[in-house]
Amino acid sequence: MTDITTLDHVVIRFAGDSGDGMQLTGNRFTHETAVAGNDFSTLPNFPAEIRAPQGTVAGVSSFQLHFADFDIRTPGDAPNVLVAMNPAALRANLGELAKGGIIIADTSDFTARNLAKVGYASDPLTDGSLDGYQVYAFDLTAQTIAAVAELGLGRKDAVRTRNMYALGLLNWMYSRPVEPTLEFLAHKFAKNPSVRDANIAAVKAGHAFGETTELFATRYQIAAAPVPPGTYRQISGNRALAYGLMAGAAKAGLPLFLGAYPITPASDVLHILANAKQHGVTTFQAEDEIAAIGAALGASFAGNLGVTVTSGPGMALKSETIGLAVMLELPLIVVDVQRAGPSTGMPTKTEQADLTQALFGRHGEAPVPVIAAASPADCFEAAFEAARIAITYRTPVIVLTDGYLANGAEPWRIPDLASLPAIDPGFATEPNGPDGGFLPYARDAKLARAWAIPGTPELEHRVGGLEKADGTGAISYDPANHERMVGLRAAKVAGIAADLPHAVVDDPTGDARVLVVGWGSTYGPITAAARRVRLQGRAVATLHLRQVNPLPTGLGEILRSYERIVVPEMNLGQLAMVLRATYLVDARSYSRVRGLPISVGELAADLETIIDEELAKR
Amino acid sequence: MTDITTLDHVVIRFAGDSGDGMQLTGNRFTHETAVAGNDFSTLPNFPAEIRAPQGTVAGVSSFQLHFADFDIRTPGDAPNVLVAMNPAALRANLGELAKGGIIIADTSDFTARNLAKVGYASDPLTDGSLDGYQVYAFDLTAQTIAAVAELGLGRKDAVRTRNMYALGLLNWMYSRPVEPTLEFLAHKFAKNPSVRDANIAAVKAGHAFGETTELFATRYQIAAAPVPPGTYRQISGNRALAYGLMAGAAKAGLPLFLGAYPITPASDVLHILANAKQHGVTTFQAEDEIAAIGAALGASFAGNLGVTVTSGPGMALKSETIGLAVMLELPLIVVDVQRAGPSTGMPTKTEQADLTQALFGRHGEAPVPVIAAASPADCFEAAFEAARIAITYRTPVIVLTDGYLANGAEPWRIPDLASLPAIDPGFATEPNGPDGGFLPYARDAKLARAWAIPGTPELEHRVGGLEKADGTGAISYDPANHERMVGLRAAKVAGIAADLPHAVVDDPTGDARVLVVGWGSTYGPITAAARRVRLQGRAVATLHLRQVNPLPTGLGEILRSYERIVVPEMNLGQLAMVLRATYLVDARSYSRVRGLPISVGELAADLETIIDEELAKR
Amino acid sequence: MTMNGSNAGGLAGVPLAVTPLNRKDFTSDQEVRWCPGCGDYAVLATFQGLMPQLGIKRENTVIISGIGCSSRFPYYVDSYGMHSIHGRAPALATGVAMARDDLAVWVVTGDGDALSIGGNHLIHALRRNVNITIMLFNNRIYGLTKGQYSPTSEQGKLTKSTPAGSVDTPFNPISLALGAEASFVARTVDSHRAHLTEVLTAAISHRGSALVEIYQNCPIFNDGAFDGLKGPDSGLIPLKHGEPIRFGADGELGIVRAADGTLQTVRVDEVGLERILVHDAHRADPSLAFELSRLTDAGTIVNAPVGIFRDVDRPTYDDLARAQVSMAADSAQRLSELQGLVTGADTWTV
Amino acid sequence: MTMNGSNAGGLAGVPLAVTPLNRKDFTSDQEVRWCPGCGDYAVLATFQGLMPQLGIKRENTVIISGIGCSSRFPYYVDSYGMHSIHGRAPALATGVAMARDDLAVWVVTGDGDALSIGGNHLIHALRRNVNITIMLFNNRIYGLTKGQYSPTSEQGKLTKSTPAGSVDTPFNPISLALGAEASFVARTVDSHRAHLTEVLTAAISHRGSALVEIYQNCPIFNDGAFDGLKGPDSGLIPLKHGEPIRFGADGELGIVRAADGTLQTVRVDEVGLERILVHDAHRADPSLAFELSRLTDAGTIVNAPVGIFRDVDRPTYDDLARAQVSMAADSAQRLSELQGLVTGADTWTV
Numbered sequence A, B: 001m002t003d004i005t006t007l008d009h010v011v012i013r014f015a016g017d018s019g020d021g022m023q024l025t026g027n028r029f030t031h032e033t034a035v036a037g038n039d040f041s042t043l044p045n046f047p048a049e050i051r052a053p054q055g056t057v058a059g060v061s062s063f064q065l066h067f068a069d070f071d072i073r074t075p076g077d078a079p080n081v082l083v084a085m086n087p088a089a090l091r092a093n094l095g096e097l098a099k100g101g102i103i104i105a106d107t108s109d110f111t112a113r114n115l116a117k118v119g120y121a122s123d124p125l126t127d128g129s130l131d132g133y134q135v136y137a138f139d140l141t142a143q144t145i146a147a148v149a150e151l152g153l154g155r156k157d158a159v160r161t162r163n164m165y166a167l168g169l170l171n172w173m174y175s176r177p178v179e180p181t182l183e184f185l186a187h188k189f190a191k192n193p194s195v196r197d198a199n200i201a202a203v204k205a206g207h208a209f210g211e212t213t214e215l216f217a218t219r220y221q222i223a224a225a226p227v228p229p230g231t232y233r234q235i236s237g238n239r240a241l242a243y244g245l246m247a248g249a250a251k252a253g254l255p256l257f258l259g260a261y262p263i264t265p266a267s268d269v270l271h272i273l274a275n276a277k278q279h280g281v282t283t284f285q286a287e288d289e290i291a292a293i294g295a296a297l298g299a300s301f302a303g304n305l306g307v308t309v310t311s312g313p314g315m316a317l318k319s320e321t322i323g324l325a326v327m328l329e330l331p332l333i334v335v336d337v338q339r340a341g342p343s344t345g346m347p348t349k350t351e352q353a354d355l356t357q358a359l360f361g362r363h364g365e366a367p368v369p370v371i372a373a374a375s376p377a378d379c380f381e382a383a384f385e386a387a388r389i390a391i392t393y394r395t396p397v398i399v400l401t402d403g404y405l406a407n408g409a410e411p412w413r414i415p416d417l418a419s420l421p422a423i424d425p426g427f428a429t430e431p432n433g434p435d436g437g438f439l440p441y442a443r444d445a446k447l448a449r450a451w452a453i454p455g456t457p458e459l460e461h462r463v464g465g466l467e468k469a470d471g472t473g474a475i476s477y478d479p480a481n482h483e484r485m486v487g488l489r490a491a492k493v494a495g496i497a498a499d500l501p502h503a504v505v506d507d508p509t510g511d512a513r514v515l516v517v518g519w520g521s522t523y524g525p526i527t528a529a530a531r532r533v534r535l536q537g538r539a540v541a542t543l544h545l546r547q548v549n550p551l552p553t554g555l556g557e558i559l560r561s562y563e564r565i566v567v568p569e570m571n572l573g574q575l576a577m578v579l580r581a582t583y584l585v586d587a588r589s590y591s592r593v594r595g596l597p598i599s600v601g602e603l604a605a606d607l608e609t610i611i612d613e614e615l616a617k618r
Numbered sequence C, D: 001m002t003m004n005g006s007n008a009g010g011l012a013g014v015p016l017a018v019t020p021l022n023r024k025d026f027t028s029d030q031e032v033r034w035c036p037g038c039g040d041y042a043v044l045a046t047f048q049g050l051m052p053q054l055g056i057k058r059e060n061t062v063i064i065s066g067i068g069c070s071s072r073f074p075y076y077v078d079s080y081g082m083h084s085i086h087g088r089a090p091a092l093a094t095g096v097a098m099a100r101d102d103l104a105v106w107v108v109t110g111d112g113d114a115l116s117i118g119g120n121h122l123i124h125a126l127r128r129n130v131n132i133t134i135m136l137f138n139n140r141i142y143g144l145t146k147g148q149y150s151p152t153s154e155q156g157k158l159t160k161s162t163p164a165g166s167v168d169t170p171f172n173p174i175s176l177a178l179g180a181e182a183s184f185v186a187r188t189v190d191s192h193r194a195h196l197t198e199v200l201t202a203a204i205s206h207r208g209s210a211l212v213e214i215y216q217n218c219p220i221f222n223d224g225a226f227d228g229l230k231g232p233d234s235g236l237i238p239l240k241h242g243e244p245i246r247f248g249a250d251g252e253l254g255i256v257r258a259a260d261g262t263l264q265t266v267r268v269d270e271v272g273l274e275r276i277l278v279h280d281a282h283r284a285d286p287s288l289a290f291e292l293s294r295l296t297d298a299g300t301i302v303n304a305p306v307g308i309f310r311d312v313d314r315p316t317y318d319d320l321a322r323a324q325v326s327m328a329a330d331s332a333q334r335l336s337e338l339q340g341l342v343t344g345a346d347t348w349t350v
């Protein structure tokens, strides 16, 4: 009999060729994990090439899943378990496996030729080089073929089901229910019974293999995580973002218009919204990023909620039109799903280095609110908030997410849309001028200008990129007017802070000397690292910025109340610069620019050193 | 007899309809001023419209000239003398005339209809509203017609020469020689003797009118300014810039390639260089700004010095390609002749609000050196320096000037090109790899990479926007390599500081508590204001930044040694932000965003208040 | 093609004015600021005269322009309007047209705006067949930036940026549009009020992208660019659907298809009227229109066909895109449908 | 048009290799990373085979690409190369070609890269007639971004971004290029090695911009896009200058100019060979080439002319631009001339 060991968290990475179905396997295992009540976080990793040659390191596709009995924040640094479907998968991922971790390897592809292809002189499964790990190596492919033999599939199709065999085995190992997957497969392959039956048989056989073989000494279980009651689903950042945009438009009663040009890792937002046309969503795949934002701005002018989604190189191209939107003072949402730059950089890798571009990447004084999502699910909130601000303040809003958030997934308590706050577009419908005329640049208390859409009688007016006379919006070259308008546009954006939650620090013991400030997706690693640090008995405070422009009220006081401010970012210190300039505090950049999320372990260790340094100063 | 009063400086503004030839008049007077040995600074001001309707305020064209017996830095805030050729010119410019200033008005156009056109209910020349000024009103047009009558010109052509009549009069009034202008006219209209003779007659008649009439109580003279010996010419910023680029290319032995798309106020650089093809300059008027910089970068790849020139909206469009140049590490000069933004803004007005765009307007970590010219003539130095840095460090360099520098002019001691430092492109000609291969990303001591141009045997290689492996330049997705390369690119640019003069403060008495820091064209107003402040007996220090990235060595120490740091900028505090973030000093923005140079008088007065405040704190 | 009311027309869906409008209704309070004598004045006046005739509501008229002298146009028309950024008007107008089926959407642009920086948006709007009407003011020069050569300037053009003469072959805007699959392509002249009115009316009545090239004189930087058309042995070649293509002072010249397949100019009395090529603007294949576009001179313009080169029906991009989109009319219903999507199929409850 | 040495040729000025090169010389050390079965492999192999035949120095070969699967091409060829940014390769190549008259400049681009984001640079390079040779890999899909529809995809295309079918009319790249005044326009197919070699050789030998559209299969996202050409009653229509235009398995079909002036497909045996239209690629007027381009299907491609549609001589932009530029060979001389300019005429001495 195998023991059942209880763990609080596990990180599993499934790795194989692009064609091996690792993403599906990972997603299914994630779903079972979710149903079992664990908290989780996932991160897929695709090769840069569309289809790199089979069996090469460049062609390895992987899916990492972190699940636990507590609320976790990242997909984990180092996997505890590596499922390697071939030598390339082992080669590409071994370096990151935790010391003493488990390796489950399909020996079928470990031929001399395949080993040589990835630079193994001898078979690592047998040459002792994996002695520090728990290795479970067996011919998973052959076992799968045997299991599905009677269903009459050709060899190729039979081999295709080996990912399900692996899934069944993992299900057994981590005490997950297989039923949801069996149902899923029955549904997915309903039109192809033999493939359906083979996949089902493979899952069951994998599970049975765990059950019957004596290979595995231990079986694990991870208790459910205590989460607020509600109905949950798994959601990726790109999907949450798309839904948040739709919710914003719906709550404002506006049609949603997306202008987009495909670009990794933002394209999925276009794909998701293109599939939602029955919800009042128009999508326009433009000829380039400039046309995409241009059409979105045109749609806003016409009374839609205009949105454009892109990544770094596309953001650069949109700068000029964002400036026009600043001058027109029309709602517009510009989403930048950041990837590693500069230039084409590493398109499939993550980074946070577009913050200063978002803040400053326009000519002239062109202030724009900037919102950054903290986690995959938070992309919904960020997008919804962007819609609210854009519409209420008649302003372009930039939303920053990144490749890590876009493709990563986590459980999400599904919001009740009816209870989200309504957004009032407040269209002008009547003249607002003293003499019965219309003043398109007359402002309300929030400094938002009057917004009249075409089709509204009596409110005909012209907007444009030339400086506007205060109130009338006529062209003006008057020096004093220009200074006033530059000031008004800045004040309007700065004033949004009044409408936002104040800055909140998380300092459970109240006596931390070190404050860690983050924005965007570093939320996960920072929160997880702080937890570790605190578990070690050290005090540390954290503060997360969802809105980078304007910065929240009260931030300065909080910053000044700590002795050391650490700002972990996947860039060379962009937020740190802003904090230093704004508050004259010695915020120090903790910079990691590797195309990867910041490592929780490394950050925790570094924070401990820093905390100890500060303590030593007393 | 008229008295001759000696002045140390005068500001004259010539104003008339676009067609009245005010620019020519101003330029000629400037030249005579130069020949008389005065220092000077000029600022033309064109209407935003190509040809606004005659006699309207929008159609007024003016030319301001400041000349003095000392070295001056700006074209002056408020003119002492206004030459108004019609009611519109008076209306448009009176507000800025110094209290008690001189108005010379041509009464010919002061008809009821023309007055009404610009909103005058009664004739200001006679209704007493100009009582606070010295008004000289007479029918200049009629006098001109009379003077040229015998030369047989039609009325229209005769009227056209009235600007020369005005010039002659001013020549008399300020004791300037008329001979250079007579020569100039003889040359300019050589092919059209009757026009030539009429213009010459008009100049002489204007001069004689001053001499003979008793209208003018005083005549003025301004002594020559003490300037270093040398041969001088008058030069505008755009021309100086063009020559600086040519000098840089010539000293490096490279052909110069300009890719440009016309845009105000940068177009003249294209025009000037298009006229210099016999000096190894290729100009390419591209289909847009993206193609312009693309072709320039292509030309650099091929071994030319690639340059592109634009203004704010065009800069926004070039962002993506600047990022590519950062990755390719090739020489490239990007000139932004700033104008008032955001968006189309006020194209004919000046501003300095593209600094943060220059520093940060790209996705990813894409550091670029930024040089800003201080004065029209300094555009030569700035451009030459940009060429040196771009070529030596293989990097794009951004040069910032602005509309005020571009069109303004000042005397320039013509440099001896032969004695300028040589620039070594240092092309790679031989393999540099361990195995006889070529490593395009191998670096020298300055971290500049090896640059081999097409046509060089054995050094074939590929560059591109994807992250490069250190040394080999092959595509790399390796996290550690990416971090290293991001760091190397940043270190290379930061390292340029080692190659530049250290920061220098101007603090004549050594006991100033207030330091005024400027960059770009605020150099003029800051220097002039500091002079005034000092003449009032107050101590003030100034520091000018020619290079904004990297900042010069020693700047932090200087900043920290003053009690108050004031940063006058024609933006909302962009340099102030950088200084605060970099040095954690309380640099305070002195912001004037009016599309106009900062007023010397206003700045001087404000500085005095600030200095007194600081003194009061003791 | 009816002008309004019919589903096929460019203005179908645009509400009709309740009381008749006049040209003053389309005159804004902004002072017109073109140079004296600029051809833009004539086009503006014609436009303001034509708009009331269309019978649509003023507030449902939108004019989007780029940057250039001509692009100041929207300021002077009292409708909804946008003076956008250089070259991007077709992109902005695409968004407007997709968002709303009840607007008449005009684009105003210049030869630099449309064909230099904006060339890509133009050709894509044309191929998509977005329901917009584009007035391209072709003065063969950059006016606003004070006189550089443009992509329609003749080779050898002496300008500030080409002191030794420009060296590139100009675009023929009609050929380019036809190569880009445009469904409606026409040419007219600033000063020919009746022709301008006729062509613009046909253009706005066309459902889909309509490109109208307007020869426009810039007296300041390119004066007389179209004066060659007035010389002897020169002139406009009027294209009228279904009629033989004749031109010259008395229609004495005509176009025939020669034996080698090419189009050639002949004296009508020499060959006989029946041999003169009959214009067919509705032909599905754009080749004839393309051939006719080549009768335009690339250098100094001495001959140029004017009128409608091509006018064919093809579903518009925005109509087709709209047909894929739907939205619950009731907002609660919309929200509940969205709730269903957001919730998805794979949920669990804690 | 001779291949080299002659002033008129596209490679005139490019130095000749001293020792003969072979295909290995044009193979870089980078692992080729396209999907198995991708049509790009075939084009690369043909290109590497063709390069040594041109006889020019390897180091004088430059390949500039944009972004897309096809744009990885330069990495695999051991010449000078640049993998630039999306859509901008023609602009970069224009700079290279203007800066240097001794380089063979190739541009590699895709249907998205060249016709979507890069459309404007493409049409301007063509009208200018810059001496570059453009290989446009048309797979009618965005490969690199994993399968969205492109500006050459047939209407109704189901892709990730158009789950209900795309609604826009595609570009016909040949028609577009001809509308943009291109002097050399051709089409070929990835897998037809001999034809590809012939067309590319003619293209690089053409002095001026040469656009070569290459039908390229993307087995992953648009597999079989050109399989229609292999069906019964379908196929390529080979264009050969000076020869009657015949196609079909045994050349049984041909193109004639019908009485109404249009081109039509007929059975050769029914009308007689003498009535079959003879192709003339050198005709100054692009209309015939344009008409032929329209024989390409816009939907599923069942028929498509291949070969050289148009090949006419016209001075190149870069040659003309270079002719205006001069520079003192001696650097001191250059400096002293510049000193004269910088000093100018209006000086004073203190």
Ligand SMILES: Cc1ncc(C[n+]2csc(CCOP(=O)(O)OP(=O)(O)O)c2C)c(N)n1
Binding pocket: B261, B262, B263, B264, B289, B313, B314, B317, C067, C068, C069, C070, C071, C085, C086, C109, C110, C111, C112, C113, C114, C137, C139, C141, C142, C143, C144, C145, C150
């Ligand atoms: C991005 C950008 N680049 C350049 C300019 C400068 N610019 C304004 S209008 C124009 C060209 C105008 O020519 P055209 O479109 O022919 O219009 P016209 O003035 O002749 O009517 C240029 C280059 C600009 N405003 N924005």
Ligand SMILES: Cc1ncc(C[n+]2csc(CCOP(=O)(O)OP(=O)(O)O)c2C)c(N)n1
Binding pocket: A261, A262, A263, A264, A289, A313, A314, A317, D067, D068, D069, D070, D071, D085, D086, D109, D110, D111, D112, D113, D114, D137, D139, D141, D142, D143, D144, D145, D150
């Ligand atoms: C500015 C910018 N926008 C978008 C992208 C994303 N992108 C890369 S390639 C490509 C299209 C590729 O299609 P195509 O040119 O047809 O090349 P293929 O991959 O099919 O060979 C896109 C949209 C990018 N790299 N840069």
Ligand code: SF4
Binding pocket: B050, B051, C033, C034, C035, C037, C038, C039, C040, C069, C070, C139, C143, C144, C217, C218, C219, C220, C221
């Ligand atoms: S510059 Fe030319 S096009 Fe522009 S307003 Fe003047 S005349 Fe018209």
Ligand code: SF4
Binding pocket: A050, A051, D033, D034, D035, D037, D038, D039, D040, D069, D070, D139, D143, D144, D217, D218, D219, D220, D221
């Ligand atoms: S996605 Fe298509 S075009 Fe791209 S490499 Fe794969 S097969 Fe070729």
Ligand SMILES: [Mg+2]
Binding pocket: C068, C110, C111, C112, C137, C138, C139, C140, C141, C142, C143, C150
């Ligand atoms: Mg024009």
Ligand SMILES: [Mg+2]
Binding pocket: D068, D110, D111, D112, D137, D138, D139, D140, D141, D142, D143, D150
């Ligand atoms: Mg493609």
